[in-house]
Amino acid sequence: MPVGVLCAVQGAAEAALVQAVEGDGRLAVTRRCADVVELLAAAEAGLGRLALVSAELDGLDRDAVAALHHAGLRVVCVADQDRPWLTDRLAACGADLVVPPPGDPGAARDVVGRAGALLDAPDRVPDRVTGPVAPARRGRLVAVWGPTGAPGRTTLAVNLAAEIAALGRSSLLVDADTYGGAVAQVIGLLDEAPGIAAAARAAAAGTLDVAALARLAPVASQGLRVLTGIARADRWPELPATALDALWAVARSLVDLTVVDTGFGLERDEVLSYDTRAPQRNAATLSALAAADVVVAVGAGDPVGVARLVRGLADLADLGLEGARLVVVNRLRAAATGPDPHRAVADALARYAGIGEVLVVPDDRAACDAALLAGRTLRECAPGGPARKAIAALAARLATLVPAR
Ligand SMILES: Nc1ncnc2c1ncn2[C@@H]1O[C@H](COP(=O)(O)OP(=O)(O)O)[C@@H](O)[C@H]1O
Ligand SMILES: [Mg+2]
Incomplete structure (x- = not known):
C-alpha cells in the first residue's frame, strides 16, 4: 500500500x-x-x-x-x-x-x-531540545521549583541568579510561573510587557535567536539579564511547551547560567490530552524541568511545607524528572520545626523521600521584607543576613557547573 x-x-x-x-x-x-x-x-x-x-x-x-x-x-x-x-x-x-x-x-x-x-531514514529523535540556532556555547539551566504554598521559589530564583552574576557568570533569570509571575516586581523592574510571552511568540515563529532574546531580556545589573513573566495569570496559554523548549536552547547560547522561576503545578491536563495542540497550564514548568541540568526543589520550613515537599519530590520522580536535584528547605525556623530545625527536616526528608542532603535557608523575615520593599536583591539589601549567606553558598555550588570566564 x-x-x-x-x-x-x-x-x-x-x-x-x-x-x-x-x-x-x-x-x-x-x-x-x-x-x-x-x-x-x-x-x-x-x-x-x-x-x-x-x-x-x-x-x-x-x-x-x-x-x-x-x-x-x-x-x-x-x-x-x-x-x-x-x-x-x-x-x-x-x-x-x-x-x-x-x-x-x-x-x-x-x-x-x-x-x-x-521515510527510509531512521526514526527522528524528538526535537525537544533542538533550538533554532546551534548553541555556540552551552550554558546551563537551573529550574527552581517547589510545591504549592509559596515556599520561596521566586526569592530563591531571583537571589540565585543575582549571586551567580556576582560570581562572574552571566545569568538570565526567567519568570516562567504561569500562576502569577512576580519576578519583575520583586527586582523592581518596570514591567511593560512580559518578555517571556514575546520570546515564546518569537520561538513559535522560528525567529528567536540570541540577539532577539537579548533584546527581550534587559540587563538588570551587571551580568544579570531578566526575562519577565506573565503577571496576569490568564495569559498562560501564551507559553506553549514547544516554544519554551526552543527558548531554553537559545538561552544556553546567550548566558552561562539560566535560572528559571517555575510554577508549582506538575500535573498535565489529562482531560485535554487527546488534543495534542491544546495548551497546558503547566507546560512552562514541565518544559523547564525537563530541560534543566539541575532542579532546585524548594519547600517551606514548617511541617506542612516539608510534607508538601516530600509529595512534590515523589511527583517529580513519577514524571521522570528526578535527575540532578538539590533539595532546599527555606524559611527554616525553630519556632515551626523544633529546637534543632536542620536536623528535624533532614531526618524527615531522609526517611520519607530518601534525600541524603538537605540544604537550608534560614527564616530571615527582616531581610526579605526589606528587599521586597526596596525591589532589590538580598545581596544589595542585607548582604550579611543569614538568608543571603545561605543562598550565596548555594549559588557558589551552582556556579561550579559553568567555568568562570
Ligand atoms: N528565607 C526567608 N525568610 C523569610 N521570608 C522569606 C524567605 N524566603 C521567602 N520569604 C518570603 O516568603 C514570601 C513568599 O516567597 P516567594 O519567593 O514569593 O514564594 P513563591 O515564589 O514560592 O510563591 C515572600 O514574602 C518572601 O519575601
Ligand atoms: Mg513565585
Whole structure:
C-alpha cells in the first residue's frame, strides 16, 4: 500500500508536486489541505506519513511542526523564492527538509524523491531540545521549583541568579510561573510587557535567536539579564511547551547560567490530552524541568511545607524528572520545626523521600521584607543576613557547573 502524503502547498507548485507524488509508485496523496487546521486534522487522523507544506502557510509554526511530528509525519517544506527568510524560519521550526519551489516536472520529481527518502531514514529523535540556532556555547539551566504554598521559589530564583552574576557568570533569570509571575516586581523592574510571552511568540515563529532574546531580556545589573513573566495569570496559554523548549536552547547560547522561576503545578491536563495542540497550564514548568541540568526543589520550613515537599519530590520522580536535584528547605525556623530545625527536616526528608542532603535557608523575615520593599536583591539589601549567606553558598555550588570566564 502506498504511503500517504498530505499536501498543503500553495500556488503553482501544488499541481506539479501532486503529479510527481502520483507518479511515484511508493507514495499517494491522501489529502490536499487548504490550511494548517485541515492539515493537522488529517495528520491526527493518521492519513499520512509525509507532509508537503508551503513555507508561507498561515499558522505553520514550531507548535504545528511538532504536532505533525507527534502524529508520525515527516515535514517537507517548500520554500518561497521571494521570501528567503521563511526558509530559515521553517528550518528553525523543525521542518525535516526545506526545498526550493520546483520550477518544472523534473524538479518536482526530484523534491518528491528527496521527501520519500526521509521515510527510509531512521526514526527522528524528538526535537525537544533542538533550538533554532546551534548553541555556540552551552550554558546551563537551573529550574527552581517547589510545591504549592509559596515556599520561596521566586526569592530563591531571583537571589540565585543575582549571586551567580556576582560570581562572574552571566545569568538570565526567567519568570516562567504561569500562576502569577512576580519576578519583575520583586527586582523592581518596570514591567511593560512580559518578555517571556514575546520570546515564546518569537520561538513559535522560528525567529528567536540570541540577539532577539537579548533584546527581550534587559540587563538588570551587571551580568544579570531578566526575562519577565506573565503577571496576569490568564495569559498562560501564551507559553506553549514547544516554544519554551526552543527558548531554553537559545538561552544556553546567550548566558552561562539560566535560572528559571517555575510554577508549582506538575500535573498535565489529562482531560485535554487527546488534543495534542491544546495548551497546558503547566507546560512552562514541565518544559523547564525537563530541560534543566539541575532542579532546585524548594519547600517551606514548617511541617506542612516539608510534607508538601516530600509529595512534590515523589511527583517529580513519577514524571521522570528526578535527575540532578538539590533539595532546599527555606524559611527554616525553630519556632515551626523544633529546637534543632536542620536536623528535624533532614531526618524527615531522609526517611520519607530518601534525600541524603538537605540544604537550608534560614527564616530571615527582616531581610526579605526589606528587599521586597526596596525591589532589590538580598545581596544589595542585607548582604550579611543569614538568608543571603545561605543562598550565596548555594549559588557558589551552582556556579561550579559553568567555568568562570
Ligand atoms: N528565607 C526567608 N525568610 C523569610 N521570608 C522569606 C524567605 N524566603 C521567602 N520569604 C518570603 O516568603 C514570601 C513568599 O516567597 P516567594 O519567593 O514569593 O514564594 P513563591 O515564589 O514560592 O510563591 C515572600 O514574602 C518572601 O519575601
Ligand atoms: Mg513565585
